[in-house]
Amino acid sequence: METSTTVPEAVAALHTAIDGLTDEVVDGLRAQLPSYAAVSLHQLRPRVMASLRTSLSLVQRWSEEGRSSQGAVPGEGAGYGIPETHLDEITALARALPVEDIISAYRIGTDVVWRRFGEEMAARRGTAEDLLPIAETLRAWVDANTLRIVRSCRVGIQEDARTDRRRAALVRALLLGQARWDESLSGVGPGAVGSDDGELTDGSYDRSALRLPFRACLPEAAPSGGPEAAPGGHAPGHPGPGDRAFHRIVAALRPWLALDTAGRPLVTTVDGEVAGLLAGRPAGLCRSLVLGLGAPVTPSGLAAEFTRATQALRAAVGFGLVGAFTREELGLRATVVALPAVGEGLARLRLAPLAERGEDGAQLEEAAAAYLRQGLRLDAAARTLYVHPNTLRNRLRRFEEITGTSLRDPADLAEIWWALAHRRLHGPAG
Numbered sequence: 001m002e003t004s005t006t007v008p009e010a011v012a013a014l015h016t017a018i019d020g021l022t023d024e025v026v027d028g029l030r031a032q033l034p035s036y037a038a039v040s041l042h043q044l045r046p047r048v049m050a051s052l053r054t055s056l057s058l059v060q061r062w063s064e065e066g067r068s069s070q071g072a073v074p075g076e077g078a079g080y081g082i083p084e085t086h087l088d089e090i091t092a093l094a095r096a097l098p099v100e101d102i103i104s105a106y107r108i109g110t111d112v113v114w115r116r117f118g119e120e121m122a123a124r125r126g127t128a129e130d131l132l133p134i135a136e137t138l139r140a141w142v143d144a145n146t147l148r149i150v151r152s153c154r155v156g157i158q159e160d161a162r163t164d165r166r167r168a169a170l171v172r173a174l175l176l177g178q179a180r181w182d183e184s185l186s187g188v189g190p191g192a193v194g195s196d197d198g199e200l201t202d203g204s205y206d207r208s209a210l211r212l213p214f215r216a217c218l219p220e221a222a223p224s225g226g227p228e229a230a231p232g233g234h235a236p237g238h239p240g241p242g243d244r245a246f247h248r249i250v251a252a253l254r255p256w257l258a259l260d261t262a263g264r265p266l267v268t269t270v271d272g273e274v275a276g277l278l279a280g281r282p283a284g285l286c287r288s289l290v291l292g293l294g295a296p297v298t299p300s301g302l303a304a305e306f307t308r309a310t311q312a313l314r315a316a317v318g319f320g321l322v323g324a325f326t327r328e329e330l331g332l333r334a335t336v337v338a339l340p341a342v343g344e345g346l347a348r349l350r351l352a353p354l355a356e357r358g359e360d361g362a363q364l365e366e367a368a369a370a371y372l373r374q375g376l377r378l379d380a381a382a383r384t385l386y387v388h389p390n391t392l393r394n395r396l397r398r399f400e401e402i403t404g405t406s407l408r409d410p411a412d413l414a415e416i417w418w419a420l421a422h423r424r425l426h427g428p429a430g
Helices: 006-016 018-032 041-065 084-093 099-123 127-177 244-256 298-320 331-340 338-352 358-373 379-386 389-403 410-427
Strands: 212-217 267-270 273-280 290-294 323-326
Touching: 006 018, 006 041, 006 099, 018 041, 018 084, 018 099, 041 099, 127 267, 127 298, 212 244, 212 298, 244 273, 244 358, 267 290, 267 358, 273 298, 290 298, 298 323, 298 331, 298 410, 331 410, 338 410, 358 379, 358 389, 379 389
Parallel strands: 290 323
Antiparallel strands: 212 273, 212 290, 267 273
């Protein structure tokens, strides 16, 4: 059945009014889909207009070719599908918007266009025989191309996920000293990095750039126990999208994160903690994170500096500090982490006699620890232990007698502090 000339006239009228039609569709998208409301108009409007022009051109072609419900279903042939360049734009959009919202957006746009098309047809006294073939063809086209959109977005998202895993594996290999330093890491040649993900190629890491390795956690999620303790349940590599701690840390550090040539942050996880590379030291006190920093170095020095960043993080967590620190800034606190053998020896020398006295010895150790934490202020330490100052004075005297130390001797004080700090960070000897 041939369509009348009313259809191309109505389509031509919509082409003429494309600006107003675009505004109406954009308003509908932003009103009904919060994700689209967050997209800037200068990004959204050109895409909507291009999509409308494509759709109207197809309707005009259908009317000219006299297609009906008995004809071939548009969308099955390449000539009636969404152009590949438009599919690429949709795939890129799916990286920022939910796929279901993109599909809903097509339905919203189709509803607006169909309503306006019906109004133009009514103004020209179009008949049901004119509208029915176009309506059925349009529905079939929307259904077929919705499926194409879903498939395209799925492929794009899967490729992005693979790229993210590969990038995370490369960053992790750099931090742990597992990268093979060949020309691939400076953007030349195929090269490889040892990893469970297999061979990795990378042409986006600038080998000459100075980067600060870091390791971070949230204060409330800081691991306790020994220096190697970490939250369980995390696989090495890039965490999934549901990992809120990962995204909170990356968001806090985003202004300072080093990026690859695609603009993606060079971050990963190591034993469940966020780690990666910074382009510069975070400004301010960074009170929302516990952050261990290494010195800015080229890739060949990253592994050594990442070890120092890890020691800084362990020391900061162990002493209840919040903010960004290098190992040097933490002084002896970081040295306690870096030299566990020294701390273990001092603990055996100074604290072992207390262990033989059970609960009484533990009480005396707690008294000495509180005294040191309060800067050798007896009254303040007594308040934290909820005891009378004379009670604490007696416990400290017994501590000195049993351990053979003097809390008035600077050398003994330093050894006791180190032994207690070692116990706090590493736990008692096994």
